[in-house]
Amino acid sequence: xxxxxxxxxxxxxxxxxxxxxxxxxxxxxxDTLLRYGLHASGxxxxxxxxxxxxxxxxxxKRDRLPDVKEVRSYVFTIYKRKLFHLIHHKRLxxxxxxxxVFPSSENESSYEDMLIALxxxxxxxxxxxxxxxxxTSRQKELIRMRYFDEMSLDEIAGKLNLSLRTIYNTxxxxxxxxxxxxxxxx
Numbered sequence: 001x002x003x004x005x006x007x008x009x010x011x012x013x014x015x016x017x018x019x020x021x022x023x024x025x026x027x028x029x030x031d032t033l034l035r036y037g038l039h040a041s042g043x044x045x046x047x048x049x050x051x052x053x054x055x056x057x058x059x060x061k062r063d064r065l066p067d068v069k070e071v072r073s074y075v076f077t078i079y080k081r082k083l084f085h086l087i088h089h090k091r092l093x094x095x096x097x098x099x100x101v102f103p104s105s106e107n108e109s110s111y112e113d114m115l116i117a118l119x120x121x122x123x124x125x126x127x128x129x130x131x132x133x134x135x136t137s138r139q140k141e142l143i144r145m146r147y148f149d150e151m152s153l154d155e156i157a158g159k160l161n162l163s164l165r166t167i168y169n170t171x172x173x174x175x176x177x178x179x180x181x182x183x184x185x186x
Contacts, residue, residue: 007072009021010022010024010025022059029075033051036076036079036080037051037079040080040087046086047083050083053082058075058078127182128182131178132178135177139170142156142170143171
C-alpha cells in the first residue's frame with residue numbers, strides 16, 4: 001500500500017466521497033491483499049472477490065467510516081475477516097433445489113464431503129507445522145518478516161543488518177526445505 005501519510009489522506013478523501021482516492025487505495029493495496037488471500041485460501045477467485053467486497057463496503061459505508069491512523073492495518077483486518085468468513089462459513093451453506101427441499105442422499109454426500117475437506121485441511125496444517133520445525137530460527141524469522149509481516153527484502157536487510165543476498169538465500173533455502181518436507185509427507 002501507499003505510505004502512511006498518503007494512506008491517511010486517501011482514507012479521509014474516501015470519507016468525503018472522493019472515488020479516485022478509493023481507486024488509488026485499491027490499486028496500492030491490491031497485490032499485498034491478493035498475495036495474502038492466495039496464501040490463506042488457495043483460491044484466486046475467492047481472494048479477488050474478497051478484495052472487491054472490502055472496497056465496495058468501504059465505498060458504500062464511506063459516510064460512516066471511522067477516523068483511522070493505520071489504514072493498511074484497518075483494511076487488512078477487514079479483508080482477513082471477510083476472507084475467513086468466505087472460506088469457513090460459506091462452505092457450510094448449501095442451496096437446495098426448489099422441487100426437493102430435503103433430498104437425504106445429497107445432504108449426506110455434501111456433509112461427508114465437507115467433513116473430508118475439513119479433515120484434509122487439518123492434516124495439511126499439521127504437515128505445515130511439522131515442516132516448520134525443520135527450519136532454523138533465522139529461516140523462521142525471515143519467513144515471518146517477509147510473508148507474514150510483509151516486509152520487503154530491503155526493509156528486512158535494514159532491520160537485521162544483513163545483505164540482500166544473505167536474506168534472499170536464506171528465504172530461498174527455507175522455502176526449498178518447506179517444499180521438500182511438504183512433498184515428502186503426502
